[in-house]
Amino acid sequence: MPTTVRWAVLGPGRIARRFASQLPHSRHGRLTAVGSTDAGRAQTFAEEFGASSAGTYEQVLTDPEVDAVYVSTVHTTHAELTLMALAAGKHVLCEKPLAPNHGTAMAVVDAARSSGKVLLEAYMYRFHPLITHVLDLVRHGTLGEVHHVDAAFSFRAGGTGRLFDPAVAGGGILDVGGYPFSFAQAVARASGVGGAPERLDAGGQVSGGVDEWALATLGFTGGLTATIRTGIRMHTPSTIAVHGTAGTVTITDPWLLQPGDAAATIALLGSEPEVVTAGEAHTYALEADALARAAAAGAGEVPELPLDHSLELSQGLDRWRAALGLRYPFETDTADIPPLREVSAPTTGGIPSAPIEGAGEFSRLVLGCDNQPDLAHASALFDAFFASGGTTFDTAYIYGGGLQERLVGQWLRNRGLRDQVRLIVKGAHTPHCDPESIGRQLTESLERLGTDHADLYLMHRDNPQVPVGEFVQALDEQISAGRIRSFGGSNWSLARLQEANTWAQEHQMQGFAALSNHFSLARALDVPWTGCEHVSDPQSRRWLEEQRFPLLPWSAQARGFFTGRAHPQDRSDAELVRCYYSEDNFERLHRASQMAAERDVPTTAIALAYVLAQSFPTFALIGPRSLAELRSSMLALQVELSAEDVAWLDLRDQEEEGSGPTPGPGAGAGESRGSAPRAGA
Known part of the structure; x- marks a missing residue:
């Protein structure tokens, strides 16, 4: 079983407060340290949530009392801090998006896989029992053949701050659009048709270098479709609905899923609608425990949300932005994109x-x-x-x-x-x-x-x-x-x-x-x-x-x-x-x-x-x-x-011998590679 995982928060902001407030409900985690570029802010956060130390990012990452870090800074710093943490031997729970684009996400995942540490992208809703139940309904065919998914996550924000700054990858798609997109992909996988849409059509409004609202229609293998919506200047109800030939399941406010309030409505043909609840489930604590289990198993990835799913999602979000003609200044084809890790030829070994x-x-x-x-x-x-x-x-x-x-x-x-x-x-x-x-x-x-x-x-x-x-x-x-x-x-x-x-x-x-x-x-x-x-x-x-x-x-x-x-x-x-x-x-x-x-x-x-x-x-x-x-x-x-x-x-x-297949080189006495019948034989 997992032992206690000692957590540090990097970036003591609003979403980090949610994580820290729910972590005491986890079975295996406790908050140990807080890191920030602002020493006073880190100390205040540490005192509020009972962490024993506070300091700079570098100080926290070199702390032997820290096993895992929760990266909750602005989007453009996720990759750098994640790689720093992995290099320091820490497991990482990184807030979404893992990186602003698929190319950078690839480099982060590549580093994680070579580090031996666990990396998890923090889509906490995926660990809630209701979401797991909905995907099981799809997987087991309870809803019949699933034809369509509808999912939305949007809100109306003020006109200033990071959400409206292209230099830090602002806009709705990267901030909350990944939620409905990732849910549509999860349903597609549960339906057995893979998670990468074959077709993506999109519309929306880009202003000031960020997307203020956007929608997309996704087409998956086998005919499954999805309509997803997001925005930072658009207020529509945050809901999900999965429609199948035998029924529909809906969840209102599916992304935050507040403890005690979350419910799904299952309406199957010929039956009265059933409301299913999940009790006191704390999503941030659940994702922390999922990482702890993977770390204890030496898995490197969390099976409920493996890294290939994160890569597939980042590629999808790239496509969504591209359909709107949205590219941030730091990722243009003439930008000075720095390496995430030192780039130098190996002194020994490597490609001959x-x-x-x-x-x-x-x-x-x-x-x-x-x-x-x-x-x-x-x-x-x-x-x-x-x-x-x-x-x-x-x-x-x-x-x-x-x-x-x-x-x-x-x-x-x-x-x-x-x-x-x-x-x-x-x-x-x-x-x-x-x-x-x-x-x-x-x-x-x-x-x-x-x-x-x-x-x-x-x-x-x-x-x-x-x-x-x-x-x-x-x-x-x-x-x-x-x-x-x-x-x-x-x-x-x-x-x-x-x-x-x-x-x-x-x-x-x-x-x-x-x-x-x-x-x-x-x-x-x-x-x-x-x-x-x-x-x-x-x-x-x-x-x-x-x-x-x-x-x-x-x-x-x-x-x-x-x-x-x-x-x-x-x-x-x-x-x-x-x-x-x-x-x-x-x-x-x-x-x-x-x-x-x-x-x-x-x-x-x-x-x-x-x-x-x-x-x-x-x-x-x-x-x-x-x-x-x-x-x-x-x-x-x-x-x-x-x-x-x-x-x-x-x-x-x-x-040369005109004979059938023979044992291959290296086969010892009494051993043979054998040979299956040739194709078509």
């Missing part, structure tokens, strides 16, 4: 590197910069990648209409790291795959990136109608001008690549130094986009081995084939089916899954380790959309594959 001729050392994992929605998200991802030894970033002229290059450039300026990273710049994509476009697009790319050169330039496509010599000449001119260090081709056939390098040698010019085609453990049956090339076939692989030619494989993990999405009977993803569905590839998936289970890593890590373990130089391009995906990809670095492992994963025992 290898040279590419003329361009220097490149990390063996290359971060694809093609799906970062904003600078906050990009900064969190780039910081973590660089701090792990990732020095190489892959950009392209066409990515996001230039947005991705601008994000990389702004991050480099904010961190001052240009001399410590390698930039891969791609250009000349169809229909602008011609010699003239190389120089023109490169000029624009370098301006966006804020640098005078690319370390490696890759032609994004080939144009067989243009003689290879014309491309080599154009690229050689850029080398002579110092605007690129070396060059290569993305989606070039081996025949054209060899022809280009022969021409370059004959004319005493630098040739192609690298190739970036599709290559993965799952052999490509087709390519996802027109003009793409793969080198998954045995003939191409032999050429790469003989030449020891550097390959930068894109879709190194086969676009999700190894994530658990692929199954012979699931043909919902037409691209995955077209490019990878074959008996041999499903056998490769089976073998990779077996090896992953043996080595206690995800199957995707085995697939990526296979790419890195080739007998020719590989620099795998990865495109994580979150820090969790980045961490998952990096597990591949912990996997050592022998040549026998690589051959077994790739079914070369069958190709």
Whole structure:
């Protein structure tokens, strides 16, 4: 059972008073300390609620008598104080929102997961017995098939203070809009359709850089919809209603749920409405005890409200604000967003590197910069990648209409790291795959990136109608001008690549130094986009081995084939089916899954380790959309594959011996990896 958790409050404001007044009703918590930037305020609060000490944030966080902290400051300080507390070895209950945006929230969650401490976002209403009862009704089908949720939380505030200040993330969506949004997501999960809405339509009013009122209609998988409302200049009743085919449940004033007054009305078809109460439930005490239980269990997260739910919610709130065109000054794509933690390359370990001729050392994992929605998200991802030894970033002229290059450039300026990273710049994509476009697009790319050169330039496509010599000449001119260090081709056939390098040698010019085609453990049956090339076939692989030619494989993990999405009977993803569905590839998936289970890593890590373990130089391009995906990809670095492992994963025992699957390398006497029947057998 949990022992007593000694709490400190950081930020002795109005909501902290609610927490401190209810904490004595908890089974496992007591208030020990109070921290504030105002010493007098901290002391007054401590005396009122019986805390034994008061001081600055730093003093409280270094106090060995404090086990957990309740962060209740303004929104823009939540992330910094949470990371300080985690670094000091404290569990954290952080007031909502965890951070003003999803990018910063990702960094906070990433730090929490590596700290071994519990982090909980303080949506206290989720721990009230009535809310638990309503979600159980949904989960057990008592309301039938749930079709719609209606939820609102708004109030009318004065026209001054933090709620009207964009510099501290004011407005209704972040202050109270997360309540109805999170409840709609909780109902969706209880209904079995996931918590991320597929569709979001919104309206509202933005004034003075904050949202004064806003509403949104959410559409979830399976047809479930929700209407949510919020505002700081709009007074409507705070209610929730869940409508199903067999009945409706409603709660008035569902967010504060005052002890002794909270009630839910359940109206089922054919029955009289039933009013359910929950007695003297204290929500702030209940959430404190939930954290205490998780801490005692060494869980790292509170199962009732795991961190993935917080990340899903922060992403949803970002979408809601984006639909209103609302972005705070500190999160624009030209803002100087500081790192939440020190960003420096590791002195030992981390992502290994290898040279590419003329361009220097490149990390063996290359971060694809093609799906970062904003600078906050990009900064969190780039910081973590660089701090792990990732020095190489892959950009392209066409990515996001230039947005991705601008994000990389702004991050480099904010961190001052240009001399410590390698930039891969791609250009000349169809229909602008011609010699003239190389120089023109490169000029624009370098301006966006804020640098005078690319370390490696890759032609994004080939144009067989243009003689290879014309491309080599154009690229050689850029080398002579110092605007690129070396060059290569993305989606070039081996025949054209060899022809280009022969021409370059004959004319005493630098040739192609690298190739970036599709290559993965799952052999490509087709390519996802027109003009793409793969080198998954045995003939191409032999050429790469003989030449020891550097390959930068894109879709190194086969676009999700190894994530658990692929199954012979699931043909919902037409691209995955077209490019990878074959008996041999499903056998490769089976073998990779077996090896992953043996080595206690995800199957995707085995697939990526296979790419890195080739007998020719590989620099795998990865495109994580979150820090969790980045961490998952990096597990591949912990996997050592022998040549026998690589051959077994790739079914070369069958190709060379003409036999069925055999025990994999490392299987001792009497042991075998075994093999399930091939897909379709």
